[in-house]
Structures are given as structure tokens and as C-alpha cells.
Amino acid sequence: GINAEYGLEDMANLTYLTEASVLHNLRQRYYSSMIYTYSGIFCVAVNPYARLPIYTKEVINSYRGKRRTELPPHIYTVADESYQTMIQQRENQSILITGESGAGRTENTKKGIV
Numbered sequence: 001g002i003n004a005e006y007g008l009e010d011m012a013n014l015t016y017l018t019e020a021s022v023l024h025n026l027r028q029r030y031y032s033s034m035i036y037t038y039s040g041i042f043c044v045a046v047n048p049y050a051r052l053p054i055y056t057k058e059v060i061n062s063y064r065g066k067r068r069t070e071l072p073p074h075i076y077t078v079a080d081e082s083y084q085t086m087i088q089q090r091e092n093q094s095i096l097i098t099g100e101s102g103a104g105r106t107e108n109t110k111k112g113i114v
Helices: 019-031 057-063 075-089 105-112
Strands: 036-039 042-045
Touching: 019 036, 042 075, 057 075, 075 105
Parallel strands: none
Antiparallel strands: 036 042
16 A cells, blocks of 8 residues: 555555665655565565564454455565465465575564464
């Protein structure tokens, strides 16, 4: 969705796709505690270096079975989409989590396999 205060949830919808516009959007979302942002088929996470209340059982359940456009971007959407595809198509799925040291790879991996 589009929200001037929180930035775009999917950077594929940016009017101008430049380094400056991507960084501005990620910064806007980060300062609004919206650490997950889609970029087309990818989910970008910016490590908040703080505990956020976005990994509770209630949050997990709210993402279960939802389309990625129904709720704000989250690692739970990526995990649930992969799980649902695995069940429906009876095919193995994989999720690539990449980033530099301290980027939050381990935390997102742990959250994604809940």
C-alpha cells in the first residue's frame, strides 16, 4: 500500500527507482518501525537492533493464510507462502536469506521457521 508516513510497502511501486528513492523509502519505513519492505518478489529487512513486538503468536496467526497484499510486509508472509505452496504443490520450497554480518540473517531464519 501507499502511505506517505510509512513509505511504500513494495518498492516495485516507486515512481522513480533510484538508489536515493530506495534508501529514502527504507529509511522512512525503518523510522516507523516497519522493518520489512517488499521489492517485487523479494522481502527486504532492515535490522532494527532492538526487540520489536512483531513476532508474537498473535502476529504469526494474523499472517497465516493471508495474501502478501493483505498485511504489511513480514518474514511470516514469506514463510507462510512457501509453506502453503509446499503443501498445495507437494514440492520442496526454499527461502534465501542473505545479508552482511549483523544484518539479521540468523534472527529472520529463526522467525521464518516458527
